[in-house]
Amino acid sequence: MKMILGSLRQYKKDSLLAPAFTALEVIMEVLLPFITAAIIDEGLGKGDLQKVCLYGVLMTAMAALSLLFGSLAGKYAASASSGLACNLREDIYGNIQTFSFSNIDKFSTAGLVTRMTTDVTNVQNAFQMVLRIAVRSPLMLVCSMAMCFLISPGLSAVFAVAILFLACVLALIIRMTLKVFDQAFRKYDDLNAEVQENVAAMRVVKSFVREDLENSKFSKSADGLYRLFVKAEGLLAFNSPSMMLVVYSCMIAIAWLGARSIVSGSMTTGELTSLFSYVLSVMMSLMMLSMVFVMITMSAASIRRIREVLAETPDLCSPVNAIHEVADGRIDFNHVTFCYRHGSGRETLSDVDLHIRSGETIGVIGGTGSGKSSLASLVSRLYDVDSGSVCVGGQDVRRYDTDALRSQVAVVLQKNTLFSGTILENLRWGSEQATEEECRQACQAACADEFIQCFPQKYSTRIERGGSNISGGQKQRLCIARALLKQPKILILDDSTSAVDTATDAKIRRSLSEHTTRTTKIIIAQRISSVQGADRILVLDDGRVNGFDTHENLLRTNAVYREIYESQKKGTGDFNRPSPSMKEGA
Ligand SMILES: Nc1ncnc2c1ncn2[C@@H]1O[C@H](COP(=O)(O)OP(=O)(O)OP(=O)(O)O)[C@@H](O)[C@H]1O
Numbered sequence: 259m260k261m262i263l264g265s266l267r268q269y270k271k272d273s274l275l276a277p278a279f280t281a282l283e284v285i286m287e288v289l290l291p292f293i294t295a296a297i298i299d300e301g302l303g304k305g306d307l308q309k310v311c312l313y314g315v316l317m318t319a320m321a322a323l324s325l326l327f328g329s330l331a332g333k334y335a336a337s338a339s340s341g342l343a344c345n346l347r348e349d350i351y352g353n354i355q356t357f358s359f360s361n362i363d364k365f366s367t368a369g370l371v372t373r374m375t376t377d378v379t380n381v382q383n384a385f386q387m388v389l390r391i392a393v394r395s396p397l398m399l400v401c402s403m404a405m406c407f408l409i410s411p412g413l414s415a416v417f418a419v420a421i422l423f424l425a426c427v428l429a430l431i432i433r434m435t436l437k438v439f440d441q442a443f444r445k446y447d448d449l450n451a452e453v454q455e456n457v458a459a460m461r462v463v464k465s466f467v468r469e470d471l472e473n474s475k476f477s478k479s480a481d482g483l484y485r486l487f488v489k490a491e492g493l494l495a496f497n498s499p500s501m502m503l504v505v506y507s508c509m510i511a512i513a514w515l516g517a518r519s520i521v522s523g524s525m526t527t528g529e530l531t532s533l534f535s536y537v538l539s540v541m542m543s544l545m546m547l548s549m550v551f552v553m554i555t556m557s558a559a560s561i562r563r564i565r566e567v568l569a570e571t572p573d574l575c576s577p578v579n580a581i582h583e584v585a586d587g588r589i590d591f592n593h594v595t596f597c598y599r600h601g602s603g604r605e606t607l608s609d610v611d612l613h614i615r616s617g618e619t620i621g622v623i624g625g626t627g628s629g630k631s632s633l634a635s636l637v638s639r640l641y642d643v644d645s646g647s648v649c650v651g652g653q654d655v656r657r658y659d660t661d662a663l664r665s666q667v668a669v670v671l672q673k674n675t676l677f678s679g680t681i682l683e684n685l686r687w688g689s690e691q692a693t694e695e696e697c698r699q700a701c702q703a704a705c706a707d708e709f710i711q712c713f714p715q716k717y718s719t720r721i722e723r724g725g726s727n728i729s730g731g732q733k734q735r736l737c738i739a740r741a742l743l744k745q746p747k748i749l750i751l752d753d754s755t756s757a758v759d760t761a762t763d764a765k766i767r768r769s770l771s772e773h774t775t776r777t778t779k780i781i782i783a784q785r786i787s788s789v790q791g792a793d794r795i796l797v798l799d800d801g802r803v804n805g806f807d808t809h810e811n812l813l814r815t816n817a818v819y820r821e822i823y824e825s826q827k828k829g830t831g832d833f834n835r836p837s838p839s840m841k842e843g844a
């Protein structure tokens with residue numbers, strides 16, 4: 259709660275003004291029935307018209323003031339709660355930007371989106387209600403009760419009993435609804451995750467003709483949510499009739515007892531009239547209070563979920579006195595062991611010991627899940643190693659400023675994305691100041707220029723969200739060009755030419771080696787033809803180094819490599835689908 263309120267910042271003043279004006283509004287409202295009583299008793303009762311007029315003017319003035327205070331309170335409450343929501347969203351978003359890959363792994367995308375939208379809205383509504391009603395109701399309750407006791411302590415005992423009954427009913431209702439709301443919110447999360455997953459993967463859904471199945475799955479979830487909300491709201495609906503029952507019972511009791519008091523002369527008619535108003539206020543306050551309570555508890559789940567994101571601290575930080583310059587493109591893996599879940603014992607990379615000279619071109623080959631992408635992500639410190647160390651330019655990557663390191667180590671990720679915007683805008687993610695000519699050169703090096711020139715708007719062509727309006731191979735080439743614009747000392751291509759044909763693949767490799775002679779290049783690929791020309795080739799097998807040598811030497815010494823080479827040359831099988839001869843031989 260403290261953490262959430264910490265996001266109030268510039269809206270602190272508004273969130274104090276709102277309850278202050280509410281208090282003034284309540285005071286006005288509480289005094290009004292008192293004046294009604296005076297009009298009846300002193301004015302009408304004694305036939306004094308002047309007094310009636312005087313009190314009438316006073317009443318109008320007070321009602322006007324109450325209106326003014328009420329609207330001011332409403333305005334400040336709205337400003338404070340919307341401001342809180344805005345700040346919360348900014349804080350959550352800001353914190354997400356500092357997350358490392360392993361932080362991101364902990365939250366699902368849908369979970370983060372729900373937290374920034376639905377959960378924040380819940381907190382906003384609850385906060386607004388708290389500012390208005392949580393101050394108003396107790397104040398109204400206390401003041402009205404005080405007035406009742408002032409008028410007639412005996413009669414007030416009537417609704418003391420009523421309040422007790424009402425409190426019991428409300429407590430029961432709240433207890434039952436909260437459980438249902440809790441379930442409903444969890445269902446909400448699942449529903450959002452389903453929508454997010456299906457909309458994002460719409461093309462896959464369509465290509466597998468799964469629309470009907472997905473529709474029925476969604477209907478089932480939506481139906482479940484509907485049932486839960488109906489159940490919760492149905493329980494809440496008991497609130498109103500039980501309230502009415504109590505109010506009217508009180509009225510009857512007070513009317514009966516009050517009439518007798520008037521007859522016996524211990525109470526005036528005006529007093530009885532105002533007593534009715536106060537009793538109504540007391541009951542209304544109680545009902546409002548119960549609603550606030552439900553609302554707060556409903557938002558408690560949201561608060562917890564928001565706090566989870568805000569409290570998440572990035573687990574990769576730049577050290578103090580960080581190094582800002584990467585000397586050269588040398589890479590050393592010193593007996594590196596790495597797990598995605600630290601301490602889980604499930605090693606993704608085991609005892610990897612590699613030494614790569616600056617400017618060398620290294621090919622990496624290995625089966626699916628053998629740890630190629632994981633190896634690449636350690637070089638730019640997207641994750642930290644469990645034991646051993648990764649050095650770039652002769653220094654441990656943990657000693658670098660992470661931004662400085664990543665600007666020198668360009669990784670074209672296996673699952674890469676382009677953003678909505680023009681081609682030029684996308685390329686400038688690599689280097690903000692890059693001129694159009696520099697962008698063109700990078701595209702030429704990545705063999706992207708040729709297809710961009712075929713677009714009518716060339717470099718100003720708009721790319722849709724996620725690059726959905728260009729082909730997979732075109733996207734890959736743009737991603738390579740974007741990385742080249744960084745002019746990095748180390749360039750890692752993670753399966754970055756998998757979607758281009760073999761001829762273009764060869765052309766890109768040739769072009770890259772011409773354009774980036776001094777850059778250390780790590781080329782991860784499935785095809786041996788893609789890495790064959792590299793200075794040395796690393797064969798990874800289940801997270802371990804199986805071989806690390808030139809193509810010719812590996813062909814002579816490494817049985818696995820030779821088998822794959824043979825099978826791919828014949829055009830049968832690849833690394834993951836070994837030819838029958840390999841199964842026997844290996
Ligand atoms: N973010 C992650 N969290 C947990 N485990 C992961 C994560 N990413 C990968 N893994 C696991 O680590 C292992 C190695 O994955 P990695 O992506 O490095 O393989 P790869 O060699 O790049 O495979 P591919 O050829 O399919 O790209 C796999 O068993 C995978 O399940």
Ligand SMILES: [Mg+2]
Pocket residue numbers: 630631632672752753
């Ligand atoms: Mg991979």
